[in-house]
Amino acid sequence: EIGDNCIIGSFVKIGPGVKIGSNCIIGDNVTIYYSIISNNVKIYNGVRIGGEGFGFISSKNFFKKIPQLGRVIIKDNVEIGCNSTVDRGSIGDTIISKNVMIDNLVHVGHNVKIGENTIIAAMTGISGSCEIGKNSMIGGQVGISGHLKIGNNVKIAAKSGVMKNITDNTNVGGYPAVNIIDWHRSTVLNKKKSNEKKRT
Numbered sequence: 001e002i003g004d005n006c007i008i009g010s011f012v013k014i015g016p017g018v019k020i021g022s023n024c025i026i027g028d029n030v031t032i033y034y035s036i037i038s039n040n041v042k043i044y045n046g047v048r049i050g051g052e053g054f055g056f057i058s059s060k061n062f063f064k065k066i067p068q069l070g071r072v073i074i075k076d077n078v079e080i081g082c083n084s085t086v087d088r089g090s091i092g093d094t095i096i097s098k099n100v101m102i103d104n105l106v107h108v109g110h111n112v113k114i115g116e117n118t119i120i121a122a123m124t125g126i127s128g129s130c131e132i133g134k135n136s137m138i139g140g141q142v143g144i145s146g147h148l149k150i151g152n153n154v155k156i157a158a159k160s161g162v163m164k165n166i167t168d169n170t171n172v173g174g175y176p177a178v179n180i181i182d183w184h185r186s187t188v189l190n191k192k193k194s195n196e197k198k199r200t
Helices: 180-199
Strands: 035-037 048-051 056-058 063-065 072-074 085-087 094-096 171-173
Touching: 035 048, 048 072, 072 085, 085 094, 171 180
Parallel strands: 035 072, 048 085, 072 094
Antiparallel strands: 056 063
16 A cells, blocks of 8 residues: 555565555665555665564574564654665564654664664664664664663764663763763773873
């Protein structure tokens, strides 16, 4: 189903299980499967939505693929930048809440839930089953490990590696990501130590 006043570009593939609301813009070379997309959503060129998530069971001798049976739910006023991918859920759904802005080349893994008014900069990777709260800002090239919970009003500096849960109203940076003030302090201390070594 496709709603009123939608603009759909060239070479777009809309597969099974897709419902698109009104006033949406779908760029060129987009593919969409198993998704429910609300109103006023902009999906730019080359985006892949509803593809297979990276779910498998491993042992010493083999890998077994876990069936991906969920959907992608995209709420009102979401923008998804060029060449980003949003995987369908494995059993539950991958959910992008309203007013979320996603930059180019972002990967959203299966069963991820992104809260309202969150901004995600380019080349960020979010592993499966993460939950990201409302009003958060994630810098470019951030990596987030699987099954983590990121609180509301969180800011993550560019190129950070998030390895553990982050509580509400927290600013973090570095690899592994720590409180932003501690990260800046460690950066200054390391620079001082480096300069002292050069002098000796």
